[in-house]
Amino acid sequence: MPGTALVLAGFGVFAISAIKTEESMPYILALDQGTTSSRAIVFDLEGQPQAMAQQEFMQHFPQPGWVEHDPLEIWQTQLQVAQEAIQRAAIQPSEIVALGITNQRETTVLWERATGKPVHRAIVWQDRRTAPICDELRKGGYEGLFRQKTGLVLDAYFSGTKVKWLLENVPGFRERAGKGELCFGTIDSWLIYNLTGGRVHATDVSNASRTLLFNLHTQRWDEELLGILGLPKALLPEVRPSAGLFGETLPELFGAPIPIAGVAGDQQAALFGQACFTPGMAKNTYGTGCFLLMHTGQEQVTSQNGLLTTVAWQLEGGPLEYALEGSVFVAGAVVQWLRDGLGIIQNSSEIEHLARQVSSTDGVYLVPAFVGLGAPYWDPYARGTVVGLTRGSSKAHLARAALEAIAYQSRDVLEAMEADAGLQLSELRMDGGATVNDLLMQFQADILGTPVVRPQVTETTALGAAYLAGVGVGLLTQAQIAQRWAVQKRFEPAMGQEERARLYSGWKKAVERAKSWVDA
Ligand SMILES: Nc1ncnc2c1ncn2[C@@H]1O[C@H](COP(=O)(O)OP(=O)(O)O)[C@@H](O)[C@H]1O
Numbered sequence: 001m002p003g004t005a006l007v008l009a010g011f012g013v014f015a016i017s018a019i020k021t022e023e024s025m026p027y028i029l030a031l032d033q034g035t036t037s038s039r040a041i042v043f044d045l046e047g048q049p050q051a052m053a054q055q056e057f058m059q060h061f062p063q064p065g066w067v068e069h070d071p072l073e074i075w076q077t078q079l080q081v082a083q084e085a086i087q088r089a090a091i092q093p094s095e096i097v098a099l100g101i102t103n104q105r106e107t108t109v110l111w112e113r114a115t116g117k118p119v120h121r122a123i124v125w126q127d128r129r130t131a132p133i134c135d136e137l138r139k140g141g142y143e144g145l146f147r148q149k150t151g152l153v154l155d156a157y158f159s160g161t162k163v164k165w166l167l168e169n170v171p172g173f174r175e176r177a178g179k180g181e182l183c184f185g186t187i188d189s190w191l192i193y194n195l196t197g198g199r200v201h202a203t204d205v206s207n208a209s210r211t212l213l214f215n216l217h218t219q220r221w222d223e224e225l226l227g228i229l230g231l232p233k234a235l236l237p238e239v240r241p242s243a244g245l246f247g248e249t250l251p252e253l254f255g256a257p258i259p260i261a262g263v264a265g266d267q268q269a270a271l272f273g274q275a276c277f278t279p280g281m282a283k284n285t286y287g288t289g290c291f292l293l294m295h296t297g298q299e300q301v302t303s304q305n306g307l308l309t310t311v312a313w314q315l316e317g318g319p320l321e322y323a324l325e326g327s328v329f330v331a332g333a334v335v336q337w338l339r340d341g342l343g344i345i346q347n348s349s350e351i352e353h354l355a356r357q358v359s360s361t362d363g364v365y366l367v368p369a370f371v372g373l374g375a376p377y378w379d380p381y382a383r384g385t386v387v388g389l390t391r392g393s394s395k396a397h398l399a400r401a402a403l404e405a406i407a408y409q410s411r412d413v414l415e416a417m418e419a420d421a422g423l424q425l426s427e428l429r430m431d432g433g434a435t436v437n438d439l440l441m442q443f444q445a446d447i448l449g450t451p452v453v454r455p456q457v458t459e460t461t462a463l464g465a466a467y468l469a470g471v472g473v474g475l476l477t478q479a480q481i482a483q484r485w486a487v488q489k490r491f492e493p494a495m496g497q498e499e500r501a502r503l504y505s506g507w508k509k510a511v512e513r514a515k516s517w518v519d520a
């Protein structure tokens with residue numbers, strides 16, 4: 001019976017390929033495009049990193065308060081580290097079953113639709129040049145409208161006013177944008193566009209929610225806000241769920257096409273990587289800035305205390321899930337400033353040793369408002385300040401004050417968050433580059449009066465992107481991810497209540513000195 005033989009042969013082929021898939025391990029490639037470096041990590045399906053590659057890239061500061069990146073350098077470094085990570089993992093490209101992208105958010109890229117060439121340097125999230133545009137919008141009475149529709153505050157941080165600035169300040173851009181010749185994207189869109197050879201111009205809901213253009217209620221780009229900012233809709237990418245198929249990478253990039261199946265802003269990806277899946281669970285990521293996010297489920301909690309309502313993620317076929325966010329603009333970046341600006345350390349890791357040379361700052365406070373202050377103050381005109389210096393102050397005091405400033409800023413946002421959510425956190429999950437610093441982690445627990453917990457995998461941003469991609473191709477579930485989260489170290493508060501209050505009140509005084517420093 002040839003028919004049966006054919007069926008049997010078919011089963012045979014099926015069985016062999018099933019065995020082969022089990023033998024050749026499936027891997028997920030995560031691209032983590034951060035503010036200071038491009039990283040790529042290959043994970044197995046258990047969430048264990050197999051290989052990693054990282055490259056720093058140029059920061060451009062053309063004027064005080066301005067920060068730019070070269071979009072081509074971002075793409076090239078990201079591609080190189082991805083190729084390198086695959087090579088280091090010593091796996092076949094065909095074993096990579098999914099690719100996840102996570103990125104510095106809000107950073108704004110414009111490129112030519114026809115050629116894929118960027119038409120300007122990217123305006124980075126930290127860039128303050130659009131503060132006057134925000135002031136004008138506030139004077140026009142639009143603050144409440146933006147807040148109500150987008151969950152964000154009117155601040156230069158977000159993409160909307162950056163795009164407006166580009167269209168208004170670069171000759172020809174407005175006309176070209178109107179004709180549909182230009183594409184706008186945050187870094188995720190820029191990478192997707194390049195990875196797919198220009199076939200896909202898309203973003204995910206978490207990144208869209210950082211633009212000032214995405215309406216949380218209709219879950220679409222908002223025509224009224226676009227009108228107020230004078231932005232043509234033709235510029236915008238398509239908005240998709242964070243886990244689900246975006247497209248395939250060009251085969252020549254990695255040696256085989258890979259489905260792009262997870263995309264999220266880096267802070268939302270970290271929340272996912274920390275398995276903060278239920279309302280009230282929170283994490284704090286210590287990278288260039290510091291970003292504390294609390295999952296609020298399907299509820300959009302409106303902050304009364306200067307926090308943002310943001311999309312956490314959407315899994316394909318599921319509802320939008322939300323988070324409350326406190327964004328601190330300068331955290332690990334203050335360590336870079338001590339290294340590159342002052343030269344008092346050679347490597348970031350030296351700061352802990354230097355700071356440990358003194359047991360306190362002896363009253364020195366450093367407010368690193370280098371690009372203004374984010375949550376909960378939202379003061380674009382604040383600037384960096386050091387107060388409390390005496391003749392005995394040393395670089396060790398300054399190093400300690402820099403680390404403590406990271407922790408004080410986190411307390412500012414945690415207090416706001418607990419007030420908004422009407423709860424007290426029993427612990428806070430930590431991740432990001434600066435969490436290797438035990439002195440910082442201990443001081444954080446001390447100044448919060450709350451235990452802080454470092455997980456085994458601190459690259460939770462990339463891990464979150466990998467997990468989203470795993471969910472996107474149907475190989476992982478949230479229950480499996482939650483099970484895999486594991487503690488590496490827990491820091492218990494050891495400081496007395498009085499001391500905590502005394503130190504924190506000094507910080508609040510120092511912040512007052514930094515506020516409204518430059519003229520509007
Ligand atoms: N030992 C350390 N102590 C404090 N901060 C550190 C330490 N090592 C690195 N950092 C800081 O961590 C940041 C890098 O973290 P990362 O998560 O890679 O940031 P990003 O994703 O923003 O580029 C840098 O700002 C760096 O100064």
Ligand SMILES: O=P(O)(O)OC[C@H](O)CO
Nearest residue numbers: 034035104105287288289
């Ligand atoms: O690059 P990071 O990790 O500092 O993250 C930047 C944030 O996404 C900005 O909103």
